[in-house]
Amino acid sequence: MIPISFGPQVCGSLTEGAAREWLVPDGLGGYAMGTVSGLRTRRYHGLLMVSGATASARTLALAGLDPVLTIGGDEIRLGTHEWASGSIAPAGHTFLERFSLIDGLPRWRWRAGDVVLERELAMVYGRPALAVVHRLLAGGPVRLDLQALCTWRDGHGERGAGGPAPRVDPASGGAVIENSYRLEGPDWRAAGTWWTGVHHREEAARGLAASEDLFHAGTFGAELREPGDVLEVRAWAGSLEDTPPPAREVISAARRRNRAVVAAAAPADDVDASLALAADAFVVRTDSAPDVVAGYPWFGAWSRDTMIAYEGLLLTTNRAEEGRRLLLGYAATLSEGMLANTADTGSVEYNTVDGTLWFLHAVARHVTVTGDTDLAEELLPGLRDVVDAHLRGTRYGIRVDPDDGLITQGAAGEALTWMDARVRGVPVTARAGKPVEVNALWINGLAGIVDLARRTRGDAGAAPAAHRTALASFRRRFPAPAGWLYDVVDGPHGDDASLRPNQLLAWSLPYAPMRADARALRAISKGLLTPIGLRSLGPREMGFLGEHRGNSDARDGAYHMGTVWPWWVGPFIDTCAKSAVSDGELLSGIEGHLTEFGLGSVTETADGEPPHSATGCPFQAWSVGEIVRVRRC
Numbered sequence: 001m002i003p004i005s006f007g008p009q010v011c012g013s014l015t016e017g018a019a020r021e022w023l024v025p026d027g028l029g030g031y032a033m034g035t036v037s038g039l040r041t042r043r044y045h046g047l048l049m050v051s052g053a054t055a056s057a058r059t060l061a062l063a064g065l066d067p068v069l070t071i072g073g074d075e076i077r078l079g080t081h082e083w084a085s086g087s088i089a090p091a092g093h094t095f096l097e098r099f100s101l102i103d104g105l106p107r108w109r110w111r112a113g114d115v116v117l118e119r120e121l122a123m124v125y126g127r128p129a130l131a132v133v134h135r136l137l138a139g140g141p142v143r144l145d146l147q148a149l150c151t152w153r154d155g156h157g158e159r160g161a162g163g164p165a166p167r168v169d170p171a172s173g174g175a176v177i178e179n180s181y182r183l184e185g186p187d188w189r190a191a192g193t194w195w196t197g198v199h200h201r202e203e204a205a206r207g208l209a210a211s212e213d214l215f216h217a218g219t220f221g222a223e224l225r226e227p228g229d230v231l232e233v234r235a236w237a238g239s240l241e242d243t244p245p246p247a248r249e250v251i252s253a254a255r256r257r258n259r260a261v262v263a264a265a266a267p268a269d270d271v272d273a274s275l276a277l278a279a280d281a282f283v284v285r286t287d288s289a290p291d292v293v294a295g296y297p298w299f300g301a302w303s304r305d306t307m308i309a310y311e312g313l314l315l316t317t318n319r320a321e322e323g324r325r326l327l328l329g330y331a332a333t334l335s336e337g338m339l340a341n342t343a344d345t346g347s348v349e350y351n352t353v354d355g356t357l358w359f360l361h362a363v364a365r366h367v368t369v370t371g372d373t374d375l376a377e378e379l380l381p382g383l384r385d386v387v388d389a390h391l392r393g394t395r396y397g398i399r400v401d402p403d404d405g406l407i408t409q410g411a412a413g414e415a416l417t418w419m420d421a422r423v424r425g426v427p428v429t430a431r432a433g434k435p436v437e438v439n440a441l442w443i444n445g446l447a448g449i450v451d452l453a454r455r456t457r458g459d460a461g462a463a464p465a466a467h468r469t470a471l472a473s474f475r476r477r478f479p480a481p482a483g484w485l486y487d488v489v490d491g492p493h494g495d496d497a498s499l500r501p502n503q504l505l506a507w508s509l510p511y512a513p514m515r516a517d518a519r520a521l522r523a524i525s526k527g528l529l530t531p532i533g534l535r536s537l538g539p540r541e542m543g544f545l546g547e548h549r550g551n552s553d554a555r556d557g558a559y560h561m562g563t564v565w566p567w568w569v570g571p572f573i574d575t576c577a578k579s580a581v582s583d584g585e586l587l588s589g590i591e592g593h594l595t596e597f598g599l600g601s602v603t604e605t606a607d608g609e610p611p612h613s614a615t616g617c618p619f620q621a622w623s624v625g626e627i628v629r630v631r632r633c
Helices: 201-205 247-264 270-280 303-315 320-331 355-370 373-392 436-456 463-477 501-508 518-528 552-558 566-579 587-593 621-632
Strands: 004-006 021-025 031-035 046-050 059-071 074-077 080-082 088-091 096-102 105-112 115-123 129-138 142-154 168-171 174-177 181-184 189-199 211-224 230-237 488-491 494-496 533-535
Touching (some): 021 105, 021 115, 031 115, 059 129, 059 211, 080 189, 115 142, 115 247, 142 181, 142 230, 174 211, 211 230, 230 247, 247 270, 303 320, 303 621, 355 373, 501 518, 501 533, 518 566
Antiparallel strands (some): 021 031, 059 142, 096 105, 105 115, 129 230, 174 181, 181 230, 488 494
């Protein structure tokens, strides 16, 4: 994999080190996550974040293990905290001489004179369980203590000292916290004090509550007398009597698994290898079938995101059998011709116009890539029902216009396309009418159903006739005088010719309705292309916003009004390839980004204006999925 390592100039600078985040997932939607410098900059950072009934229903358990070295009577605190007062204390990052991400696992090395201490950690795959190993590499003897900072609160919230302290019950080798998770290690000594006013700078920048209190439940400790001596700690939720393997075994097993994941993907180069491991973070196990987490640290599973990312995450990385079970699980949610949008709210909703159409695309790609005609035969009746339901009309005004065979949609107060941001409940880009990417997906999906029927000698139902009608209408209706395609036609205020990336699907999909011409691609390259992805709106368009920053209203208002989205790199490169036009070496910028924000992964979004600083989720499924796919196609 690509080398990811930083020395003291990055580690020792909070501006640099705290802006780079690492992620170690547990395969269930939970994780350990933090920054290179060790500073918790988000409410979501911690060493044990436990997934709940849904992937987004996470609970923070162990927030941190602060190392304290005692050398000849001198105490050296290696943790790093920022406080509501603005102070940084302790400033353990100033002792960091190196951070590395090795086989996807983080490793820190602190130096205090001739004493060098190393920390490694890993999660037990398939369990909410953490293992941390501290190893003396040089110097000694020293005393090492680890202060366990505990909580048990919603991953999206905070907990304060004004309420009851977490319950701490003694257990063999440590303690049980809130009857919910267990800590185990050497020489446990209970503490029971609040550390108040911990500041989360990233939450402050996002206009959210930025302060919480952490409970110092107790301290582990050991004498490290010579190089090679270790102090191991484990923390786990779930079945508290089911003790995980020793910490060093957990870390070794995690390395072996990560290497196996990469090898199974048959990467062509180091970047492919790193992206294959990045893709693995989003594929999670559930009770029923595999699923996809849309992004870390705050998203759960969303059907649209899953289907956009599907080919890259599961087919390109040779995980088709998992993908097959995922598709069958999602197919079971079809209702009135619509795929359930398993939202972060925990409730099942049917509120997207394109999620179902991306599902049609994912099924067609699965069968095309794998030749799995058994799956095609099993799903074809449901796919025919999707077509019939859209022809009749379904929820939220989603229906096929009988006059032209194109999908129209829209309902008061709803935003049904991928551009679904709201400000105080009001959609920013409702896009009522006939959106270009929705109808490109509709035509692509219809053609895919025809192909599946051909492969299985089955009945394509209404799809062939619907495809012919929609294809002819699309080619007639969407070309705009500006030289590119309309973003929406037949909207409440007429046709919208705003320069957006959505039109790329009209050219990039396997059964795309049109071919791009040089004029349109020049306009998109000039107006939307950045080193890290495509802007959601051209900078010369009315309403363009070049920064995706500030409070929730400001961020949501800019989300689709100029903010850069890396996942659109995939359709852009596909379009260039089909049109025999240079893609401008766009992937080189993305490859450089892998060491800038979410380490080894790809961000959700970035500012529309240079230097296009990353924003949103540092680890995003469809961003990674599309980069994986387009690099290998």
